Amino acid sequence: MKLYGALASPYVARVILFAQLKGIDLPQAGIPGGSPGKPEYRAFTPIGKIPSLDVDGQCIPESETICEYLEDVFPEPSGLPADAIGRAQSRTISRIVDLYMAPISSELARQVNPDKRDAAVVEKNAEALAKVWTYLEHFMGEGPFAVGSEPTLGDCALGPHMAMFKILAFDNFADIPDPTLQDGRIKIWWDAMQGNDTCRALLDDYAVAFDKMMAYFRG
Numbered sequence: 001m002k003l004y005g006a007l008a009s010p011y012v013a014r015v016i017l018f019a020q021l022k023g024i025d026l027p028q029a030g031i032p033g034g035s036p037g038k039p040e041y042r043a044f045t046p047i048g049k050i051p052s053l054d055v056d057g058q059c060i061p062e063s064e065t066i067c068e069y070l071e072d073v074f075p076e077p078s079g080l081p082a083d084a085i086g087r088a089q090s091r092t093i094s095r096i097v098d099l100y101m102a103p104i105s106s107e108l109a110r111q112v113n114p115d116k117r118d119a120a121v122v123e124k125n126a127e128a129l130a131k132v133w134t135y136l137e138h139f140m141g142e143g144p145f146a147v148g149s150e151p152t153l154g155d156c157a158l159g160p161h162m163a164m165f166k167i168l169a170f171d172n173f174a175d176i177p178d179p180t181l182q183d184g185r186i187k188i189w190w191d192a193m194q195g196n197d198t199c200r201a202l203l204d205d206y207a208v209a210f211d212k213m214m215a216y217f218r219g
């Protein structure tokens with residue numbers, strides 16, 4: 001079993017963090033062909049995105065599906081809360097990240113350079129992001145983590161994305177405030193992530209990797 005993908009991707013970071021929290025030894029390997037667009041990688045996964053998991057030549061795509069696969073194969077320690085409602089809450093946080101938060105990052109990435117910026121696009125996405133914070137606050141369970149006293153699947157999805165938004169959005173757009181600095185449920189969550197050695201170390205490494213990639217958008 002090996003994971004294809006680079007840590008600069010918040011989706012790859014999700015899987016790595018999930019595996020680390022579960023104590024799974026998950027080797028990373030170079031993408032076949034060298035990059036996601038290459039025919040060698042497309043033959044393995046026509047979706048052509050990272051991460052993907054190679055299980056004896058069988059491709060498992062999509063970060064969330066990979067995490068659920070790891071949970072199935074290595075059920076202990078669980079990467080999900082013990083009760084069904086808690087598991088649904090943790091999965092909901094991941095879904096909010098993928099469906100509502102992630103698309104905003106792609107839009108804002110194109111607005112980072114002030115010389116090429118469209119203020120209307122920034123404003124539209126700032127409003128959308130403010131809504132995402134309300135979704136997260138509404139659907140997070142009892143804390144301090146996304147659901148409960150330990151990090152689970154939802155934290156693994158949200159952590160790298162929040163770390164990405166710190167560099168991509170809050171550092172670049174004065175009108176997009178950082179919710180992890182304002183009193184409330186998201187700050188409680190972020191502080192818990194920072195207080196967990198595994199989460200903090202992964203998020204720090206991810207931020208370094210993502211920041212290097214940001215040079216492309218700043219140019």
Ligand SMILES: N[C@@H](CCC(=O)N[C@@H](CS)C(=O)NCC(=O)O)C(=O)O
Nearest residue numbers: 009010011036049050051062063064
């Ligand atoms: N829904 C996918 C998203 C993966 C994704 O968008 N990966 C990006 C890197 S952050 C990628 O591989 N992009 C390469 C490309 O589009 O060519 C998942 O959860 O794994």
